[in-house]
Amino acid sequence: MTRVTRFSARDDGPATRIAGFVAHLRANGFRVGPEETRLSVDALSRVMIEPETTRLALQTVLCGCREERDRFPELFTAYWMNNGRVREKIVNSAASSLEHTRTTRKGAEQSDSTGTADSPEDGPDGEADTYAEGTGKLVASDLNNLMKKDLREVVSPDDIREAEAIARRLGAAIRRKRSRRARIAAKCSGVDFRRTIRRSLASGGEPLHIIRRKPLDRPLRIAALCDVSGSMTLYARPFLAFLAGLMRADHDADAYLFHTRLVRITEALRDDDPMRALNRITLLADGFGGGSRIGGSLDQFSRTYARRFVDGRTVLMVLSDGYDSADPELISEALQRLSRRGCRIIWLNPLKGWTGYEPVARGMAAALPHLDLFAAANTLADLASLEKELTRL
Amino acid sequence: MSDWTDLQNDLEQDGYVAAPDLAMALHLSLELGRPLLLEGEAGVGKTELARALSAAKGCDLIRLQCYEGLDAAQAIYEWNYQRQLLAIRAASEAGERGAEDRLFSEDYLLERPLLRAIRQPTPPVLLIDEIDRADEEFEAFLLEILSDFQITIPELGTITATSRPMVILTANGTRDLSDALRRRCLYAYVDYPDPATERAILTRRHPEVEPRLAAQIVGFVQAVRREELEKKPGVAEMLDFAAAVAGLGVNDLNSDPAVLSVTLATLLKTRSDRAAIPPEVAARLAGKAA
Incomplete structure (x- = not known):
C-alpha cells in the first residue's frame, strides 16, 4: 500500500479523486464523463477496498472496448500508485503528442517540404526505374518516414465538403444496385x-x-484502404478528402491508411469537426509519405480487420499506385485471401490515367487477376465519374 | 454485501471457471443493475457464462439470438394473426359483437424473448447473443428497453417490468457497436484462458481425464493457439478434443501420432488450418507441451 499516491491535503476526499482519475482517463482518450464518475463511486461502494479489487472494479466500469481495457492497468498505476507524484508522470503519449503537434506545427511543415521520402532507393524491380526518371517520386522504398506530416496542410475543408457529396453519390450508386439484387432474390x-x-x-x-x-435491403459496406507512401504523396489530397467524405456520408464505411504499416482511421475520421479529424489522423499516421509495403499491409489487413469487417457484402477499395518494395507474391496471396471472403475488390490507381500506362509495376501486375474493377483516379472528379462503373459492378 | 469472489465460487460450482476481471464485471453488473457487454473471440465461453449464471442463481435463462434483419416482431412481441383471423370469422358467423376487445388481449399475444424477460415473476438471466449481428436500428430499440425496462404495445398499453432481468450481451466484433450501447453497459473482454484456468475448466468438465494428461492437453491446445491460424481453437474445442482423446483411451498425447492427428479434427476446422498443422508439427507441439 505504500506505493499509493499521496494526494494533497486540500483534497476533498475519494469522490474528488475518482473524478480526477476519470479526467485523467479522458485526457488519455477514454470516452468517459460524469455519469461514469458516479458509477465508479457506486461500484467502489460495493466491493472491498483493496488495490487489486479497486482496479478490477474501475476497469469494468470505465473501459468501453478492448483497446481501452489493454491500456487501463498502466493508466491506473500512473494515477493511483505513483507515490505522490500526481500530475507530471501521468501524461501519456497520446496526450503529449497532441500538445506537441499543436505547438510545433509550423516547424513540422517546414521540414516536410524537404523530407517527404524523396529518398528513392532503387528497388528490386526494374520497372520502377523507368518511371523514376524525371521526378524520382514513383519508386517504392522501404524506409520509414519518421517525420510527421500535418494532413491539415494537405486537405482543405472545401475538399472535404466536395468529397462528401461525391461519396454520397457513390454510396447511392451502390445502393441502387443492391435494391435490384434484392428483388431478384425474393x-x-x-x-x-x-x-x-x-x-x-x-x-x-x-x-x-x-x-x-x-x-x-442489405446494405453493401465500403472498406477503403489508402496508400499514403512517398510515391502517392501527390495524390494524397483527393484521396484523403474522399475518405473523409466517405466516412461522413456513409456510417457503415471503414477506412484505413497504409504505408509501411496499416492504420485504421475509421473512428478518427468520424470526428464531428473535419479538421480535428485530420489532426487525429496525423497522430495516427506517422510515417506518412514514407516507404510502401502494399503486400505486407494487405496481408496484415486480411489477417486482422478483414476477419471482422469484410464479408460477402463488402466492397473493398484500394487506392494505390501499386509500387511496392516487397514481394509481389504477397499482394497476390493477400488479395486472394480477401476475395475468398466474398468481397468485391476495386483498385483505383492514379497512374492509370496517364496515356500509355501499362500496369507493369510488379505489385500491380500481381494484383490484376484478383480485381473486379481496375480504374483510374487522380482527382475528386475522377472519383465522381466512377459512379457509373460502380452501378455496373 | 456479497463479495465478487463468492460469485466466482458459485460459478465454479456450476462448472464455469471465471477469470478475476470477468467475475468482478459480472458482480458489478448484478450489483449496479447494468447490462454486461462481453466481447471476445468465438469459443472463449461468453454464452456459457450466461448459462452458468442462471444455474448459479437458480433462475431461467432467456436467450435472444441476434441475426441480420432481426426485428421487433421477432424480438419483442407479435400478434397471433392466424388465431385473430379465425376468431373474427367465428365471431361473425355467430353474430357476436365486441369481438375487437378480445382480439387484442393477452390470449392473442405471442411473447418473444424481450417481452418474456420483463414479465417473469423472478428475475431471469436475459442473454442477447451476438448483438453485433443485428442491425443498428435494432440496437437503438434495444437501448430503449434496456434503460427503461418497459415495452409499449399500442393495442394493450405499456407493460412495465415485473422483475428486472440480469442482462448479458455478447459480441464477436462483426461490426463496431455504437457508443451509446457501450456506455449503457459494463464492459468485459474475455480472453482465451491462461493455462491454469484452462486446466481448472478441463478438470471441472471432464473429471475422468487424469491430471497429467489434462496438463498435456492444455499445453498442446495453448501451443496450437500460438500458431498462425485462421480460426484458433476455443475452450469448447479444447473440451471436445479432451473428450476425444480420453474417449479413445489415450494416456499420453505423445504415444501415438496417428491418433493425435485424427483427434485434431476437433480443434482445427478449416482446410487451411489443417494444412498449417501437419502431423509432424502436431507431434512436435505435443512433445513440447509434455
Missing part, C-alpha cells in the same frame, strides 16, 4: 399479417389483398 418473402389485416378492413374483414413482406 425468395425469403413472407406474408405481412399486420398490414394484410389492416387492409382487409376495407373489404369487410376479408383478406383479399395479401401483402407480402419485402426482402431485406
